[in-house]
Amino acid sequence: MVSVPLAFTAWSQTLASEQSDVAIRSRWSSLPGGSTAMNDKSYMGTGSPSSDRFAFFSEGSYDEGAFKLAYDNKQTHTLGEFLTIAEPVSNTASEYTGHVFVVTGEKDIIFCGGNCLQKPVKASGNNLLDDTKTFYPKAASFSTHVPAGAGHALFAHYGTDQTISQILDWAKKTVV
Known part of the structure:
Protein backbone atom coordinates (compact mmCIF):
# COMPACT_ATOMS: atom_id res chain seq x y z
CA MET A 1 0.00 0.00 0.00
CA VAL A 2 1.18 3.48 -0.71
CA SER A 3 1.27 6.17 1.94
CA VAL A 4 -0.60 9.24 0.80
CA PRO A 5 0.09 12.50 2.62
CA LEU A 6 -3.20 14.09 3.69
CA ALA A 7 -4.35 16.97 5.84
CA PHE A 8 -7.73 16.02 7.30
CA THR A 9 -9.15 19.44 8.03
CA ALA A 10 -12.81 18.36 7.97
CA TRP A 11 -12.55 14.89 9.49
CA SER A 12 -12.44 14.02 13.14
CA GLN A 13 -12.23 11.00 15.40
CA THR A 14 -13.25 11.09 19.02
CA LEU A 15 -13.52 8.68 21.91
CA ALA A 16 -16.94 7.02 21.76
CA SER A 17 -17.71 8.37 25.24
CA GLU A 18 -17.05 11.91 24.03
CA GLN A 19 -19.22 11.76 20.88
CA SER A 20 -20.78 15.22 20.57
CA ASP A 21 -24.01 13.90 19.01
CA VAL A 22 -26.10 12.94 22.06
CA ALA A 23 -28.45 10.68 20.06
CA ILE A 24 -25.52 8.70 18.60
CA ARG A 25 -23.80 8.45 22.00
CA SER A 26 -27.04 7.22 23.58
CA ARG A 27 -27.56 4.60 20.85
CA TRP A 28 -23.97 3.34 21.18
CA SER A 29 -24.32 2.92 24.94
CA SER A 30 -27.56 0.92 24.51
CA LEU A 31 -26.00 -1.66 22.16
CA PRO A 32 -24.83 -5.06 23.46
CA GLY A 33 -21.39 -4.31 24.85
CA GLY A 34 -22.23 -0.61 24.77
CA SER A 35 -21.08 -0.02 28.32
CA THR A 36 -17.65 -1.34 27.30
CA ALA A 37 -17.54 0.94 24.26
CA MET A 38 -18.49 3.93 26.36
CA ASN A 39 -16.00 3.25 29.18
CA ASP A 40 -13.02 1.74 27.36
CA LYS A 41 -10.81 4.52 26.00
CA SER A 42 -9.87 2.45 22.93
CA TYR A 43 -13.32 2.75 21.29
CA MET A 44 -13.54 5.55 18.77
CA GLY A 45 -16.24 7.14 16.66
CA THR A 46 -16.37 9.71 13.93
CA GLY A 47 -17.39 13.19 14.87
CA SER A 48 -19.96 15.36 13.14
CA PRO A 49 -22.09 14.79 10.04
CA SER A 50 -19.67 16.96 8.06
CA SER A 51 -16.70 14.82 9.09
CA ASP A 52 -18.59 11.67 8.06
CA ARG A 53 -19.43 13.20 4.68
CA PHE A 54 -15.79 14.09 4.12
CA ALA A 55 -14.34 10.71 5.11
CA PHE A 56 -16.93 8.28 3.76
CA PHE A 57 -19.00 9.92 1.01
CA SER A 58 -18.21 11.32 -2.42
CA GLU A 59 -20.02 14.57 -3.19
CA GLY A 60 -22.71 14.20 -5.84
CA SER A 61 -22.57 10.39 -5.78
CA TYR A 62 -25.07 9.58 -3.03
CA ASP A 63 -28.62 10.30 -1.95
CA GLU A 64 -29.11 12.41 1.16
CA GLY A 65 -31.41 9.72 2.57
CA ALA A 66 -28.60 7.17 2.27
CA PHE A 67 -26.27 9.49 4.16
CA LYS A 68 -28.83 10.06 6.94
CA LEU A 69 -29.43 6.32 7.30
CA ALA A 70 -25.68 5.63 7.47
CA TYR A 71 -25.05 8.45 9.96
CA ASP A 72 -27.95 7.47 12.22
CA ASN A 73 -26.75 3.84 12.30
CA LYS A 74 -22.98 4.25 12.44
CA GLN A 75 -20.97 2.10 14.81
CA THR A 76 -17.88 2.51 16.94
CA HIS A 77 -14.49 1.10 16.00
CA THR A 78 -11.42 0.36 18.08
CA LEU A 79 -8.21 2.30 17.92
CA GLY A 80 -6.45 -0.93 16.94
CA GLU A 81 -8.80 -1.44 13.97
CA PHE A 82 -8.07 2.07 12.78
CA LEU A 83 -4.30 1.67 13.11
CA THR A 84 -4.02 -1.69 11.31
CA ILE A 85 -5.04 -0.35 7.90
CA ALA A 86 -1.65 1.23 7.34
CA GLU A 87 1.88 0.03 6.75
CA PRO A 88 3.98 -1.31 8.41
CA VAL A 89 1.31 -3.05 10.53
CA SER A 90 -0.22 -4.90 7.57
CA ASN A 91 1.73 -8.09 6.87
CA THR A 92 1.97 -10.22 3.77
CA ALA A 93 -0.34 -13.25 3.74
CA SER A 94 2.48 -15.34 2.28
CA GLU A 95 0.69 -18.69 2.63
CA ASP A 108 -12.18 6.58 -1.22
CA ILE A 109 -10.35 9.06 1.03
CA ILE A 110 -9.32 6.52 3.66
CA PHE A 111 -7.70 3.90 1.42
CA CYS A 112 -6.63 5.95 -1.61
CA GLY A 113 -6.45 9.59 -0.56
CA GLY A 114 -9.51 10.32 -2.71
CA ASN A 115 -8.13 8.91 -5.99
CA CYS A 116 -8.09 5.12 -6.32
CA VAL A 121 3.40 2.02 -6.78
CA LYS A 122 4.45 -1.53 -5.81
CA ALA A 123 2.73 -3.72 -8.40
CA SER A 124 1.70 -3.65 -12.02
CA GLY A 125 -1.89 -2.77 -12.78
CA ASN A 126 -4.35 -0.02 -13.54
CA ASN A 127 -5.24 1.44 -10.15
CA LEU A 128 -3.96 1.88 -6.62
CA LEU A 129 -5.83 -1.22 -5.42
CA ASP A 130 -3.42 -3.32 -7.48
CA ASP A 131 -0.73 -2.59 -4.87
CA THR A 132 -2.63 -5.02 -2.64
CA LYS A 133 -1.26 -7.83 -4.84
CA THR A 134 2.02 -7.66 -2.95
CA PHE A 135 0.22 -8.82 0.23
CA TYR A 136 -0.99 -12.03 -1.49
CA PRO A 137 1.98 -13.37 -3.48
CA LYS A 138 0.54 -16.91 -3.80
CA ALA A 139 -3.07 -15.97 -4.55
CA ALA A 140 -4.80 -18.20 -7.11
CA SER A 141 -6.13 -15.05 -8.79
CA PHE A 142 -6.17 -11.34 -8.06
CA SER A 143 -8.49 -8.68 -9.44
CA THR A 144 -9.85 -5.29 -8.48
CA HIS A 145 -12.93 -3.20 -9.11
CA VAL A 146 -13.18 0.57 -8.57
CA PRO A 147 -16.81 1.77 -8.74
CA ALA A 148 -16.93 5.19 -10.39
CA GLY A 149 -17.63 8.13 -8.11
CA ALA A 150 -18.10 6.11 -4.91
CA GLY A 151 -16.38 6.95 -1.64
CA HIS A 152 -15.36 4.76 1.32
CA ALA A 153 -19.00 4.03 2.32
CA LEU A 154 -19.21 1.96 -0.83
CA PHE A 155 -22.75 0.63 -0.46
CA ALA A 156 -24.27 4.02 0.38
CA HIS A 157 -23.50 5.50 -3.05
CA TYR A 158 -25.33 5.43 -6.36
CA GLY A 159 -24.44 2.31 -8.35
CA THR A 160 -24.49 -0.02 -5.36
CA ASP A 161 -26.53 -2.56 -7.35
CA GLN A 162 -23.84 -2.69 -10.07
CA THR A 163 -21.10 -3.03 -7.45
CA ILE A 164 -22.89 -5.90 -5.75
CA SER A 165 -23.43 -7.54 -9.16
CA GLN A 166 -19.69 -7.28 -9.86
CA ILE A 167 -18.88 -8.93 -6.53
CA LEU A 168 -21.44 -11.71 -7.04
CA ASP A 169 -20.24 -12.33 -10.62
CA TRP A 170 -16.66 -12.62 -9.34
CA ALA A 171 -17.77 -15.03 -6.62
CA LYS A 172 -19.68 -17.21 -9.11
CA LYS A 173 -16.61 -17.43 -11.35
CA THR A 174 -14.02 -18.10 -8.65
CA VAL A 175 -15.74 -19.91 -5.80
CA VAL A 176 -16.20 -23.62 -6.39
Whole structure:
Protein backbone atom coordinates (compact mmCIF):
# COMPACT_ATOMS: atom_id res chain seq x y z
CA MET A 1 0.00 0.00 0.00
CA VAL A 2 1.18 3.48 -0.71
CA SER A 3 1.27 6.17 1.94
CA VAL A 4 -0.60 9.24 0.80
CA PRO A 5 0.09 12.50 2.62
CA LEU A 6 -3.20 14.09 3.69
CA ALA A 7 -4.35 16.97 5.84
CA PHE A 8 -7.73 16.02 7.30
CA THR A 9 -9.15 19.44 8.03
CA ALA A 10 -12.81 18.36 7.97
CA TRP A 11 -12.55 14.89 9.49
CA SER A 12 -12.44 14.02 13.14
CA GLN A 13 -12.23 11.00 15.40
CA THR A 14 -13.25 11.09 19.02
CA LEU A 15 -13.52 8.68 21.91
CA ALA A 16 -16.94 7.02 21.76
CA SER A 17 -17.71 8.37 25.24
CA GLU A 18 -17.05 11.91 24.03
CA GLN A 19 -19.22 11.76 20.88
CA SER A 20 -20.78 15.22 20.57
CA ASP A 21 -24.01 13.90 19.01
CA VAL A 22 -26.10 12.94 22.06
CA ALA A 23 -28.45 10.68 20.06
CA ILE A 24 -25.52 8.70 18.60
CA ARG A 25 -23.80 8.45 22.00
CA SER A 26 -27.04 7.22 23.58
CA ARG A 27 -27.56 4.60 20.85
CA TRP A 28 -23.97 3.34 21.18
CA SER A 29 -24.32 2.92 24.94
CA SER A 30 -27.56 0.92 24.51
CA LEU A 31 -26.00 -1.66 22.16
CA PRO A 32 -24.83 -5.06 23.46
CA GLY A 33 -21.39 -4.31 24.85
CA GLY A 34 -22.23 -0.61 24.77
CA SER A 35 -21.08 -0.02 28.32
CA THR A 36 -17.65 -1.34 27.30
CA ALA A 37 -17.54 0.94 24.26
CA MET A 38 -18.49 3.93 26.36
CA ASN A 39 -16.00 3.25 29.18
CA ASP A 40 -13.02 1.74 27.36
CA LYS A 41 -10.81 4.52 26.00
CA SER A 42 -9.87 2.45 22.93
CA TYR A 43 -13.32 2.75 21.29
CA MET A 44 -13.54 5.55 18.77
CA GLY A 45 -16.24 7.14 16.66
CA THR A 46 -16.37 9.71 13.93
CA GLY A 47 -17.39 13.19 14.87
CA SER A 48 -19.96 15.36 13.14
CA PRO A 49 -22.09 14.79 10.04
CA SER A 50 -19.67 16.96 8.06
CA SER A 51 -16.70 14.82 9.09
CA ASP A 52 -18.59 11.67 8.06
CA ARG A 53 -19.43 13.20 4.68
CA PHE A 54 -15.79 14.09 4.12
CA ALA A 55 -14.34 10.71 5.11
CA PHE A 56 -16.93 8.28 3.76
CA PHE A 57 -19.00 9.92 1.01
CA SER A 58 -18.21 11.32 -2.42
CA GLU A 59 -20.02 14.57 -3.19
CA GLY A 60 -22.71 14.20 -5.84
CA SER A 61 -22.57 10.39 -5.78
CA TYR A 62 -25.07 9.58 -3.03
CA ASP A 63 -28.62 10.30 -1.95
CA GLU A 64 -29.11 12.41 1.16
CA GLY A 65 -31.41 9.72 2.57
CA ALA A 66 -28.60 7.17 2.27
CA PHE A 67 -26.27 9.49 4.16
CA LYS A 68 -28.83 10.06 6.94
CA LEU A 69 -29.43 6.32 7.30
CA ALA A 70 -25.68 5.63 7.47
CA TYR A 71 -25.05 8.45 9.96
CA ASP A 72 -27.95 7.47 12.22
CA ASN A 73 -26.75 3.84 12.30
CA LYS A 74 -22.98 4.25 12.44
CA GLN A 75 -20.97 2.10 14.81
CA THR A 76 -17.88 2.51 16.94
CA HIS A 77 -14.49 1.10 16.00
CA THR A 78 -11.42 0.36 18.08
CA LEU A 79 -8.21 2.30 17.92
CA GLY A 80 -6.45 -0.93 16.94
CA GLU A 81 -8.80 -1.44 13.97
CA PHE A 82 -8.07 2.07 12.78
CA LEU A 83 -4.30 1.67 13.11
CA THR A 84 -4.02 -1.69 11.31
CA ILE A 85 -5.04 -0.35 7.90
CA ALA A 86 -1.65 1.23 7.34
CA GLU A 87 1.88 0.03 6.75
CA PRO A 88 3.98 -1.31 8.41
CA VAL A 89 1.31 -3.05 10.53
CA SER A 90 -0.22 -4.90 7.57
CA ASN A 91 1.73 -8.09 6.87
CA THR A 92 1.97 -10.22 3.77
CA ALA A 93 -0.34 -13.25 3.74
CA SER A 94 2.48 -15.34 2.28
CA GLU A 95 0.69 -18.69 2.63
CA TYR A 96 -2.73 -17.61 1.35
CA THR A 97 -3.56 -19.45 -1.90
CA GLY A 98 -7.20 -18.48 -2.40
CA HIS A 99 -8.68 -15.87 -4.71
CA VAL A 100 -8.57 -12.13 -3.99
CA PHE A 101 -10.98 -9.44 -5.21
CA VAL A 102 -10.38 -5.92 -3.87
CA VAL A 103 -13.22 -3.41 -4.23
CA THR A 104 -13.39 0.19 -3.06
CA GLY A 105 -14.79 3.43 -4.45
CA GLU A 106 -12.92 5.68 -6.85
CA LYS A 107 -13.05 8.58 -4.37
CA ASP A 108 -12.18 6.58 -1.22
CA ILE A 109 -10.35 9.06 1.03
CA ILE A 110 -9.32 6.52 3.66
CA PHE A 111 -7.70 3.90 1.42
CA CYS A 112 -6.63 5.95 -1.61
CA GLY A 113 -6.45 9.59 -0.56
CA GLY A 114 -9.51 10.32 -2.71
CA ASN A 115 -8.13 8.91 -5.99
CA CYS A 116 -8.09 5.12 -6.32
CA LEU A 117 -7.46 5.44 -10.07
CA GLN A 118 -3.89 6.60 -9.53
CA LYS A 119 -1.25 4.16 -10.75
CA PRO A 120 -0.01 1.49 -8.35
CA VAL A 121 3.40 2.02 -6.78
CA LYS A 122 4.45 -1.53 -5.81
CA ALA A 123 2.73 -3.72 -8.40
CA SER A 124 1.70 -3.65 -12.02
CA GLY A 125 -1.89 -2.77 -12.78
CA ASN A 126 -4.35 -0.02 -13.54
CA ASN A 127 -5.24 1.44 -10.15
CA LEU A 128 -3.96 1.88 -6.62
CA LEU A 129 -5.83 -1.22 -5.42
CA ASP A 130 -3.42 -3.32 -7.48
CA ASP A 131 -0.73 -2.59 -4.87
CA THR A 132 -2.63 -5.02 -2.64
CA LYS A 133 -1.26 -7.83 -4.84
CA THR A 134 2.02 -7.66 -2.95
CA PHE A 135 0.22 -8.82 0.23
CA TYR A 136 -0.99 -12.03 -1.49
CA PRO A 137 1.98 -13.37 -3.48
CA LYS A 138 0.54 -16.91 -3.80
CA ALA A 139 -3.07 -15.97 -4.55
CA ALA A 140 -4.80 -18.20 -7.11
CA SER A 141 -6.13 -15.05 -8.79
CA PHE A 142 -6.17 -11.34 -8.06
CA SER A 143 -8.49 -8.68 -9.44
CA THR A 144 -9.85 -5.29 -8.48
CA HIS A 145 -12.93 -3.20 -9.11
CA VAL A 146 -13.18 0.57 -8.57
CA PRO A 147 -16.81 1.77 -8.74
CA ALA A 148 -16.93 5.19 -10.39
CA GLY A 149 -17.63 8.13 -8.11
CA ALA A 150 -18.10 6.11 -4.91
CA GLY A 151 -16.38 6.95 -1.64
CA HIS A 152 -15.36 4.76 1.32
CA ALA A 153 -19.00 4.03 2.32
CA LEU A 154 -19.21 1.96 -0.83
CA PHE A 155 -22.75 0.63 -0.46
CA ALA A 156 -24.27 4.02 0.38
CA HIS A 157 -23.50 5.50 -3.05
CA TYR A 158 -25.33 5.43 -6.36
CA GLY A 159 -24.44 2.31 -8.35
CA THR A 160 -24.49 -0.02 -5.36
CA ASP A 161 -26.53 -2.56 -7.35
CA GLN A 162 -23.84 -2.69 -10.07
CA THR A 163 -21.10 -3.03 -7.45
CA ILE A 164 -22.89 -5.90 -5.75
CA SER A 165 -23.43 -7.54 -9.16
CA GLN A 166 -19.69 -7.28 -9.86
CA ILE A 167 -18.88 -8.93 -6.53
CA LEU A 168 -21.44 -11.71 -7.04
CA ASP A 169 -20.24 -12.33 -10.62
CA TRP A 170 -16.66 -12.62 -9.34
CA ALA A 171 -17.77 -15.03 -6.62
CA LYS A 172 -19.68 -17.21 -9.11
CA LYS A 173 -16.61 -17.43 -11.35
CA THR A 174 -14.02 -18.10 -8.65
CA VAL A 175 -15.74 -19.91 -5.80
CA VAL A 176 -16.20 -23.62 -6.39
